[in-house]
Amino acid sequence: MRNFPVILFLFSMIFLACSPQEKVDLIVYNAQVYTVDSTFSTAQAFAVRDGKFIAIGSDDEIQRKYKAKEKIDADGKAIYPGFYDAHAHLFDEAELMDQVDLNGADSFEEVIQRVKSYQQKNPNKTWLIGGGWDQNRWKDKSFPTKELLDKAFPDIPVYLIRVDYHAAVANSKALEWAKLTNIPIIHGGVVGGSNNTPNGLLIDNAMDLVNKTIPVPSEKEYLRMLKRTQDSLLSVGLTSIVDAGLSKERLNLLKKYYQDGELKFRDYAMILGNPQNISSFIAQGFYETDRLEIKSFKLLADGALGSRGACLLAHYHDAPTHGFLLHSPEEYENMIKAIAASNFQANTHAIGDSANRIILDIYGKYLQPHTDRRWRIEHAQIISPVDFDKFRKFQIIPSVQPTHATSDMYWAKDRLGEERMKGAYAYKHLLKEYGKLALGSDFPVEHFNPMYGFHAAVARVDKKGYPDQGFQIQDAISREDALRGMTIWAAYSCFQEKKRGSIEAGKDADFVILEQDILKTPNEQLRNVKTIRTVIAGETVFNRQQQ
Structure with a gap:
């Protein structure tokens, strides 16, 4: 009987060896899997069935227990939960x-030249529309006006x-379409x-005066554009996005496209908040x-720092204005009160320290x-020092976009001055207060x-590695927290968080395979790391090897 434990062990091993393997749809093995679970554990392999992770473990454990229709040898590459952009458009x-893509243009003259080149390639366009100019990049940092546009484009x-x-x-032709002949309040x-004559510059709510006159793409055109955008998002490992503020018309289009199976990435779509939408959508559920x-x-709540529309507690360091709120505090309170009485979530754009204080206090x-x-x-x-603890006190999630810091760092101090910069782009401070950060890009900004x-x-630092020591480096966050911010914390x-954002049994099988391990790759190489494969619900939706 002394050999009984040995006999029992051998019998168990024989039984396990002879046990039929469970059938699954997919096995991924030979990987460095960052699960981003509560302990930030790693694994070598996992199994997927019906679009869900069903087991995570070692190569031996997974391949011994499961038999798959499809197997992916990750060749030792790093695998992460599908990336989640927590704020996008x-x-x-x-x-x-x-x-017309105007990003990176170094002068308004270059902007005009790009528009001319676009028109030559698209001679049938009835409007010439572009985006991405930034006067802060120009030698003359003044806002552009219509004069040069009118000379170059008098008839369109x-x-x-x-x-x-x-x-x-x-330009004047666009203002003419909008019947904008004087300067309204x-x-x-x-x-x-x-002298009551518009010069072509429109900031924040004034933009709607022209926006509403621009022809809207057809349903078919939008689908073409969205599917092309989807291809781009999937190619960089994005499996989920937060769509930050959509009209009823655009929400209806999304519903149709998803019902028709045309779009694959996951979209958490925020409704554009106004009294009419709030009342209507709350009633719908x-x-x-x-x-x-x-x-x-x-x-x-307010506009942007670069256009001096962000609402500040004190005037701008480089201009005699505080910026402005887009609605009155009373209007915000009425809208937030209505949301509070429902089950809907409230999310508010706030850039300036005044706008942040007002919304934090109403929240x-x-x-x-x-x-x-x-x-x-x-x-x-931009947060006033006395307001940071309100994120913890009221349990309010900071949803931030790290590239804003490295894009704005060249001129932000001009807008804010030395003292207010201490509370600007302070991601580590916000993380310390709330305990989580939702990270996004704000694309196409x-x-x-x-x-x-x-x-x-x-x-x-920016794409050139500037500045050497990092911009306000005290507010850099760790790689582990950055990964959490674009996966589990975004979810x-x-x-x-109970259905996606980490690689755990029972969750959606959304994951991405990268060519390098971003938790170990040197900083200067991070921007160049490529996505090898993107998978949503167990389906490969992007494979670089097949491109």
């Missing part, structure tokens, strides 16, 4: 791909949007000009499918202690490649 990105409407989508310049916006969720509102008024509402501040860009955001978050910010 899908339709704007799709439209920009069909418009031209409308060019600033990189932040909070300002635009239009616009709450939350500015029509530039003098949540819309939720496997790929599309509509259960939150996005409000806009705090309606957030009950110990409730799990997960209301968000989008951008949280910034590039959609998540490697750019990861690099900016951990190194605080958490959308109430999805």
Whole structure:
């Protein structure tokens, strides 16, 4: 009987060896799997069935227990949960791909030349529309006006949007279409000009005066543009996005495209917050499918720092203005109060320290202690020192975009001065207060490649490696936290952490294989790391080897 334990062990091994293997759809093995679970554990392999992870473990464990229709040898490469962009603008990105790309233009003269080249290639366009100019890049940092546009384009409407989508310049033909012949009083916006004559510059709410006259693409055209954008997103490992503020018309288009199976990435779509939409969508209730969720509102508190529309507590360091709110505090309170009485999530764009304070305080008024509402501040860009603890006190999620710091660092101090810069782009401070950060890109304001955001978050330098020691390097975050911010924490910010955001049994089998391990790759190489394969619900939706 002394040999009984040995006999029992051998019998068990024989039984296991003879046990039939479970059938699964996919096995991935020979990998460095970063699960991003609660312990940040790693593994070698996993099995997928019916679009879900069902087991994670060693190569031996997974291949001994499961038999798959498809197997992927990862060749030792690093695998991560599918990347999640926590703040993006899908339709704007799709439209920009069909418009004049003005990003990186070093003068307004270069802007005009790009528009001319575009017109030559697209002679049938009835409007010339572009986006991406930034006067802060130019030797003359003045805002552009219509004069040069009128000389170059006297007979066709031209409308060019600033990189932040909070300002635009239009020529006289476009103003004529909009019947904008004088300078109206616009709450939350500015029509530039003098002597009651518009000069073509439009900031924030004033942009709507021309926007509403621009022809809208057809349903078929939008689908073409969105599918092209989808290809780009999948090619960099994005499997989920937060679509930050959509009209009813665009939400209806998304519903149709997803119902028809035309789109594959997952979209957490925020409803553009205004009194009419809030009332209407609350009455309708949540819309939720496997790929599309509509259960939150996005409000806009102020404009952007680069166009001096961000609402500051004190005047700009380089101009005698405080910026402005896009609506009155009373209007924000009424909208937030209505959302608080529903199950919907509230998310608010706030850039300036005044806008952030106003929204944080209104949030705090309606957030009950110990409730799990997960209301968000989008951008949280400039925070007064006395307001940081409100993110912890009221349990408000900071949703930030690391590349904004490295794009704005050249001129942000001009806008804010030395003292206010201490509370600007303070991602580590925000992380310390709340305990999580939702990371996004704000595309097309910034590039959609998540490697750019990861690099900016951990190194605080731009694509050229500037500055040497990093921009306000004290607010860099660790690589592990940056990865959490673009996976599990982004999912958490959308109430999805139980179904995606990490590689764990029972969750959606969304993952990405990269050519290099971003937790170990030197900073200067991070932006160039390529996606090898992107998988959503166990289906390969991008494979670089097949391109």
